[in-house]
Amino acid sequence: MTGSPLLEVTDLLIRYRAGLFAPRPKPAVNGASFRLERGTTLGIVGESGSGKTSLLRAILRLLPVESGAIRLEGRDWLALHGRALRRARQGIGVVSQNPFLSLSPRLTVAEILAEPMLAAGHRPGPQIRDRIAALLSDCGLPAAFLDRRARELSGGQAQRVAIARALALEPRLLVLDEPTSALDVSVQAQILNLLSDLRERHELSMLFVTHNLKVVAHVADSLLVMRRGDVVEFGPTEQVVHAPAQPYTRELLSFGVHSRTARKEPS
């Protein structure tokens, strides 16, 4: 099994349904193929409307797929349904763009972090609380935050909680959907540093979706560039950044200012 990639997507086609008599719309993702090797990070880059979020949602099984295949750890990922899907999805951690929307406003940090564990069948009790505190400190927050609610946190702190939740079940794959886009620049750098720390410590594989090529270039081992539903470039980060084959990639590279300088800031 060690030879097979963690995630393999082949000729994935996603099309949103239109009305009964409306003409068939252009596919949101038009035949995307890529592989994510274990322990590596793949950056998926593109402007808004490029299909990167649709691709991600299809991989999370939040969107139906028209054709193509997704294999996770060699298994047919699209064949899972109901309870089996629910169980299998616990092997994927997800962090979304805005932590204030993705964390329940009614629950405390401890309750938010306990939720995936309880769903996975852990018994409530002191062990869970210890585990939660450890998760939180892994993500750079003291245990004092356990009894706070999301609205009492700063953007960066809330995103750390969201990352801690994504890691609660020790996932093999971490999916990040624009995890830094709602944060200001100095906090972005801290979150990026945290993610690369966590990746080394937990040997995580990551899918990192962003519109900012410069941000992801630091984190990703390989890059996938999308435009209007098509994959226009896929290869090792070095190659894509230094010798972009497409003028579109060059254009993307010229946006997103010097995040390399921000990388050294303490987290």
Next chain:
Amino acid sequence: MSRLVHRLGWPGTLALFCVLGFVAVGILAPWIAPWPAQGAGAPNVAAKLTPPSADYWLGTDHLGRDMLSRLIYATRISLSNGMLIVAFSLLIGLPVGLAAGYFGGWVDEALMRVTDVFLAFPALLLAVLMAAALGPGFLNSVIAVSVTWWPWYARLARAEGLVLRGQPYVEAARLAGVSHPRIILRHILPATARPLTVQAALDVGPALLTAAALSFLGLGVLPPTADWGQMVDAGRKFFPDRWWYSAMPGVTIFIVALSFSVLGDALRDRRKGAARASV
């Protein structure tokens, strides 16, 4: 106290105390009614249709019973009538609506089409038909009105469920493998509590009015038990010469319905407490 006024405003606070006052009157009826036996229905023919006086503050009815005592006893029936209608309706409408909104698709279609059937009839007509079919009586009138009432809660709850299922935090719970019933209990239901309590408070008044209307038509509780609607009806024959017979229960209904409505408005507009203001 000042915090209460801060959160609900003066009219809301006043309405809250009015509602609590009526609830207390209902509970304490045997102890506070000046003529408890007459309140419960014992006739007192010698004093029939006496105008308001020192002995009978609000006058007496056609069997000589003290109006005030009758009204106090009727509070029990009428208030619990209104509240039970809302409670029954929530009990049916809330699960139906939340399931429809949260699951969507064919579940939504099926549940909401059934709901639409109930909404297709004029509400009072349906209630009268139901009450006529079930026969008069307290519980029957509650059921009859609830049947016409629950679809509104179903629609309200559906709208809430529809919005909430798309919230990123609900999606996050789903991705974390949390089961649907647990998501509904833990994330959806608590978020609907506020709009639904407001609606429920606003609705006790109209529910009570509808129940009173059924009683007025002779489809509510049976004498000698009294409720306000039935008392208005009984006094109709003596109007306007013995104006107090119909007027007293009428004014009571008006005050109670108004209190619930003002309280509902105040709950909807209530200000958040100091601890929450620091978002």
